[in-house]
Amino acid sequence: MKYKSLFALILILALNTGYANSEVDSLINVLQKEISNSKIYIKTKEDKIANLKSLLTDEKASLNNQYFIINKIIDEYQYYSFDRALLFTEKNLDIAKKLKDKYKISESQLKLSRLLVDSGRYKEALDILKDIKRSNLNDNLLNIYYFNQKEAYSGLNFYTMVKINKNEYRELYYKYEDSLSKRIALSSAESMALLEKKYRDERKLPKALEINTQRLKNTKIGTREYSMVTFERSILYELLSDVDNQKKFLILSAISDIKSNVKDNASLSNLAMILYSEKDIDQAHQFISFSMEDAKFYNSQLRYVNISNVLTSITKAYDLRSSEQKFKLKTFLILISLLGLLLLAVVVYVYKQKNKISLARNNLKEANEQLNSLNKELNIKNDDLNNLYMLLSKSNDIKVHYIGTFLNLYSEYIDKLDVYRKLVTKYITANKSRDLLDLTKSKQVIDTELKLFYKNFDESFLQIYPNFITEFNKLLKEEDQIVLKNNDEILNTELRIYALIRLGITNSSKISKILRYSVNTIYNFRVKIKNSAINREEFENQVKKIA
Structure with a gap:
């Protein structure tokens, strides 16, 4: 359900031409995811086929039952693996012959011719169609008969280089196309497809687009029919020179091919060619390589040849670009290596400078500490000097004070001696010897x-x-x-x-x-x-x- 919702949304976006570039980019992203998921789809396909094959091992299964089961297996292999589809188609033809059932024989022959036509083996397909008696075919098988004839001659007309043969094949193509157109209902899918092709060949492109739009509404993504309708729509846009829409519907066709396990496809290789012309080498190489793997798996010689021609050019451009990228990468690696060495040298230099700066900082720190210590000592010395100065100043003051005191005392003692002298003189003059003696004894x-x-x-x-x-x-x-x-x-x-x-x-x-x-x-x-x-x-x- 998730995938159905996703692709329904993509389809709506694809039909809106107002956002072409963003839509194409988004669709390419989805396509790349689907390529990654392709193995999951293949496993689902193989499991389904294995279940059908297991039914053939039942011993009680009648030839009619076997024929019916093998028809289912052929339908699964028809656009998935040519070799295995051919193997089971031939096996069913043998069963039909054993049953002697003319309808089943004709049906198997028509399936075989359709398989050969789809794989580009047009001559072999026509050889088988020659052996079929139209009188033995009912309306449904007769329609298939005309369709196979038409497709075989259409292919021969497209690929032959001989002008005479080309004209002959074209006439036969128109003959069987006309016969088929007269037999089918106007409103049927086959009739609308023929009408669209008629308008396309006549270059009545708007009418062809209108028919294609109606056909597209009746299909679902993940089916062979959807893949074919979107592929044919891309052809119309190619004729209109609308590259964005051409790419868009090629992508949708390729996505549908991957989901439905259609290995016989052309949309992815055509998309790769456009991307290659737009110089998108990476995606072109990715898509053409995937398309080549599909062609190998299916064993379509015609598709393989067509893809090989394109693959050679894209691979050469991819290898050349890869060589240029490798050279640039090598150059960048050399430059990066040189820059790395230079960076390493710078880192070593910076590291050494950092160590030097760190050492210088440590030395400076030690010097600052020593300077602080010296400053402290100097401050102490200054304090000591100030104190000493104060002491000296004070000492000088003391000296001045005590010199003055000493002089004063000395002067006082001189005065006292003079007083004492005068007193002795006085006592002697006055004949007071005894009083003088008493005074001196005290x-x-x-x-x-x-x-x-x-x-x-x-x-x-x-x-x-x-x-x-x-x-x-x-x-x-x-x-x-x-x-x-x-x-x-x-x-x-x-x-x-x-x-x-x-x-x-x-x-x-x-x-x-x-x-x-x-x-x-x-x-x-x-x-x-x-x-x-x-x-x-x-x-x-x-x-x-x-x-």
Whole structure:
């Protein structure tokens, strides 16, 4: 049902001449699909024939039954395989002779002559027709007799090269055609076919197309009749120089031939010739090759010869084009190979460059990391320099401050000595020797000056090392850390001793002279503090490093 619907649609499209090019392309696609499906149709055909042949194996089958079955087999083989159709036709003729049935003998002879006519064996067909007595033929067989005569002389007229014979064959053709026309009904398929051919021969093409259209309505795709009507329609369009419609109906005829397993066909080879003239070598070669296979399968000598003439030209053009394509393909392959090698070289080059770039990026990354590290170090150094600058600036300020302080103190001590000198002079002038002696014996002046000295030293030292007490205590055990007892006290004796050590004065005798203690006292203080240190051996070195 699917195929019937499909080809009904194709038929509608084929009758619409408004879309010729697209229709032809679509129909060619369908034809190619049908060529692919041809083996399926062949198998169906063979299965049907096999079933008919199996009926002949029945021993109870009478000769009449056998004759009837063989007739069915002949119908299946008629346009499918000449050799097998001939074999069974001759077998049926033998059966008819055994039965001594004049009707069956004449029927078999007519079938044999029709087979020979269809395969182009015109002389052999006429020889058989000569042996048939027309008086033994009923109306139906007589029609077949005239038809076979007409077709035989039509073929001889078409193919003979001898002018005298050609005229003779033409006259005989018209004679039997006229006899046949008079015998058949005007509305019959045979009558319409003869009328169409008459109009075609007279070049009354519109009338011939009108008759063909009526005939086409009475046929179905996939039958021998449809194949013949569409083929004859393509001839009409050829005479009208309408190539698109000519191709269209040749394609429809070829599709019908394939579906009905008609191996004795002309439509596909004619289509191939048109495509060849249009330089469509691929499809022309495909179709002519398929048509040649059909001709070989059927064993039609006439069709085989006709196709061979065309096949040679198409195959030569196909081989030439194939050679050109192979040369182009070879050239393209060489170019592609060269381009492939070039591409490979480019890929290798790009890969190497990529590695170099990757390496350069890694180096750059490392350099950036080093630069960042150097920048950080530089920032630290800058900070250190800034700090150092601040310290130097501060140190300069301290130096200026303490130079001023020293000069001020020195000036004060000069003033004090001058006051003390004047006081001594005064006491001596006034003969107050005893009072002067009492004054010199008193330590009050020394104690006062010593306290002032300690105060100035403590303030000056802590101005330079403000974190000294905190950092110093970090070097001592927690329980032995120094806590100043008096809020007015800036440094105590232990701290002053190590303050001098921080300033680089490590000799106990020098420390004792500065602080006005005995050497033993200084030594005892140092031992005591060392014993309280976390790291006794490195204690004084650590003190020297306090910032």
